[in-house]
Amino acid sequence: MNAIWPKNLIVIAAAFVLSVWPPAAARPQQEGPPNPTVSVIDCRAIEGHTSGVLGITAVLFHQRDRKDQALLGEFLKKADGSTVEVRIANGGWKNASVARIRNCFGRGLLLFPAGEMSIKDGDEFAVKFAADNSGK
Numbered sequence: 001m002n003a004i005w006p007k008n009l010i011v012i013a014a015a016f017v018l019s020v021w022p023p024a025a026a027r028p029q030q031e032g033p034p035n036p037t038v039s040v041i042d043c044r045a046i047e048g049h050t051s052g053v054l055g056i057t058a059v060l061f062h063q064r065d066r067k068d069q070a071l072l073g074e075f076l077k078k079a080d081g082s083t084v085e086v087r088i089a090n091g092g093w094k095n096a097s098v099a100r101i102r103n104c105f106g107r108g109l110l111l112f113p114a115g116e117m118s119i120k121d122g123d124e125f126a127v128k129f130a131a132d133n134s135g136k
Contacts, residue, residue, distance in 0.1 A: 039075060041068050045123045046107070050114045059110040059119045060101070061127075069106050075129040076100040076108045085128040086110060088117055093128065 042064040050057040063072040080100040085093040096112040110119070110127075119125060 039071065040126050040128045041072050041075065043072070043108075043125055043127050045119050045121055045125070047121055048119050048123070052114060055114050057110075057112055057114050057117070057119070060107060061110060061125075062107050064124055072108070073106045076106070079129050082130075084110075084130075086112070086117065086119075086125055087128070088119060088123065088125045091117070098127070 043061045044064045045059050045061050047060045048057065049059075063069050076098070077100060079098050082098060083095050084098045086096045087093050094112065094117050096110045096117075099109040099111070101107040101109055108127075
């Protein structure tokens with residue numbers, strides 16, 4: 001069963017990406033100033049999987065610090081299916097889709113193009129959530 005889990009995760013991630021993440025050319029341009037109300041939460045990767053065939057990376061994650069557990073849970077409920085920004089180490093912010101894993105409280109799934117970022121099991125990174133997720 002454990003050998004099947006990564007393959008199922010990649011298939012689920014691919015379906016999610018294809019359904020909610022249009023190509024850059026098809027994304028609507030944001031009108032007006034960006035929402036200044038955001039929250040940045042330090043997170044840790046539980047598992048990371050890349051599919052070269054599908055061209056995506058899926059990262060199962062949770063908060064890095066226990067004190068942020070409730071905050072991350074709330075933002076994941078609001079942000080499920082939306083775009084967030086992710087920063088690894090000293091790099092710049094990159095867009096990723098986020099999904100709330102409903103059967104694992106306080107866990108999220110990041111989906112982004114393979115090669116965009118490298119996040120492996122145990123890596124730490126920051127996730128920036130819009131407070132209202134009006135860009136969903």
